[in-house]
Amino acid sequence: MTRTVDLNADIGEVLLTEEVIAAKTAELGRRISEDYAGRQLTLVSVLKGSLPFMADLMRQIDLPLRIDLMEVSSYGGTATESSGLVRIIKDLSASIAGEDVLLVEDIIDTGLTLNYLIRYLKGKGPASLRICTLLDKPARRLVEIPVDYRGFEIPDQFVVGYGLDYGERYRNLRFVGVLRPEVYGEPQ
Amino acid sequence: MTDDAEAPAPRPAFAHASEAELARILDFYDVRWTYEPDTFPIGWSLDGDVIESFSPDFYLPDLDMYLELTTLKQSLVRKKNRKLRRLRELYPDVRIKLFYARDFRMLLLKFGRLALAAELSGTVGQATPPRAQAQAGGQEAAARRDARVSPRQADTATDGEVQSDDDDEAADDPADAFGPAGRLDDDPDAGRTPRGRRRGRRRRAAARAASLAAGGPVAESVPPGAPNGFPSTGTLP
Numbered sequence: 032m033t034r035t036v037d038l039n040a041d042i043g044e045v046l047l048t049e050e051v052i053a054a055k056t057a058e059l060g061r062r063i064s065e066d067y068a069g070r071q072l073t074l075v076s077v078l079k080g081s082l083p084f085m086a087d088l089m090r091q092i093d094l095p096l097r098i099d100l101m102e103v104s105s106y107g108g109t110a111t112e113s114s115g116l117v118r119i120i121k122d123l124s125a126s127i128a129g130e131d132v133l134l135v136e137d138i139i140d141t142g143l144t145l146n147y148l149i150r151y152l153k154g155k156g157p158a159s160l161r162i163c164t165l166l167d168k169p170a171r172r173l174v175e176i177p178v179d180y181r182g183f184e185i186p187d188q189f190v191v192g193y194g195l196d197y198g199e200r201y202r203n204l205r206f207v208g209v210l211r212p213e214v215y216g217e218p219q
Numbered sequence: 220m221t222d223d224a225e226a227p228a229p230r231p232a233f234a235h236a237s238e239a240e241l242a243r244i245l246d247f248y249d250v251r252w253t254y255e256p257d258t259f260p261i262g263w264s265l266d267g268d269v270i271e272s273f274s275p276d277f278y279l280p281d282l283d284m285y286l287e288l289t290t291l292k293q294s295l296v297r298k299k300n301r302k303l304r305r306l307r308e309l310y311p312d313v314r315i316k317l318f319y320a321r322d323f324r325m326l327l328l329k330f331g332r333l334a335l336a337a338e339l340s341g342t343v344g345q346a347t348p349p350r351a352q353a354q355a356g357g358q359e360a361a362a363r364r365d366a367r368v369s370p371r372q373a374d375t376a377t378d379g380e381v382q383s384d385d386d387d388e389a390a391d392d393p394a395d396a397f398g399p400a401g402r403l404d405d406d407p408d409a410g411r412t413p414r415g416r417r418r419g420r421r422r423r424a425a426a427r428a429a430s431l432a433a434g435g436p437v438a439e440s441v442p443p444g445a446p447n448g449f450p451s452t453g454t455l456p
Contacts, residue, residue, distance in 0.1 A: 106247045106330045117247055143248040167297060174282060189328060215333055
């Protein structure tokens with residue numbers, strides 16, 4: 032049976048309001064503008080979750096910059112067959128060799144995807160590679176990742192909104208909220 | 220396909236379906252791992268014999284970190300937590316992370332595969348179907364592991380002499396989140412009872428302990444902070 036999605040009713044708690052996110056994004060933009068002044072900055076974002084954050088962050092950075100987008104496959108193995116290796120679904124559209132690259136993420140939890148991307152991007156010879164994430168969930172970390180710009184450290188809860196999804200839904204919420212456990216089949 | 224095509228790395232005999240799933244996830248993200256490569260003694264008798272040990276499920280060589288996946292209910296991990304604290308006291312340089320049942324469920328949720336958690340925790344009839352490759356690889360891995368214990372060591376082993384961390388998993392509530400029913404069918408020990416499997420592990424752990432007490436080489440053990448010599452199981456081409 033298909034469940035009807037009620038975007039707002041499915042949220043148990045608003046963790047970060049639109050205003051709070053905007054203020055933090057502006058703060059990060061100022062810091063990045065200072066740190067990269069006079070350098071060739073390229074923002075690389077990972078689809079799809081990072082899209083709203085990337086769009087807001089780049090407009091808070093007062094520097095000439097380039098942007099690029101990547102998309103990688105997500106794990107979807109079954110109990111009976113291997114899911115293979117992570118694939119680059121959409122690669123960078125231009126070379127980043129010699130560029131200062133800032134990888135923009137929506138959330139870091141296990142660090143598995145980011146760990147792979149860091150190795151991949153370093154192989155393309157950037158002058159520098161730093162990490163900026165809106166949300167950091169360190170309780171879930173499997174692979175330690177050095178985070179250079181962190182918006183919020185959040186508790187160990189399943190969050191959606193502002194780009195973050197559950198089953199490709201909720202990305203268009205203006206805030207970050209905690210999804211009710213019963214929505215994904217967990218008893219409360 | 221040519222004859223010299225690189226064969227996939229053999230899969231070890233995972234003690235639990237959830238471990239096999241975590242291994243697939245690590246493979247997917249190109250994180251190298253080895254399965255139960257080391258055993259750390261954490262308790263000794265007054266005579267100096269090892270009576271308690273801890274064998275983390277995974278070692279991630281590129282991250283120099285051990286990973287222990289416990290699928291017991293949160294309320295039942297007290298013993299596991301105590302062992303982990305003890306290990307950290309004795310081997311402060313060893314990095315280890317305990318991955319709880321909830322962590323595992325949330326990981327599957329992240330991949331939109333929460334239903335798989337139930338599949339892994341199901342009853343006997345829901346156990347993961349056998350896979351030819353895993354079966355062959357698992358038997359090879361088990362053979363390699365057993366081969367590292369010399370006949371002399373095996374002869375000196377006494378059943379139940381050493382308590383390993385695996386006992387914690389099986390001895391608690393059978394209704395735990397991923398209980399013994401979730402074990403893989405492709406496990407070469409699948410035809411044995413959980414108790415039989417525990418005995419096998421105890422025998423191997425006891426053999427290692429006996430060797431340690433005798434001052435001899437200890438199979439699958441490492442000095443504190445020096446996790447070297449891991450096999451290449453599970454590495455990617």
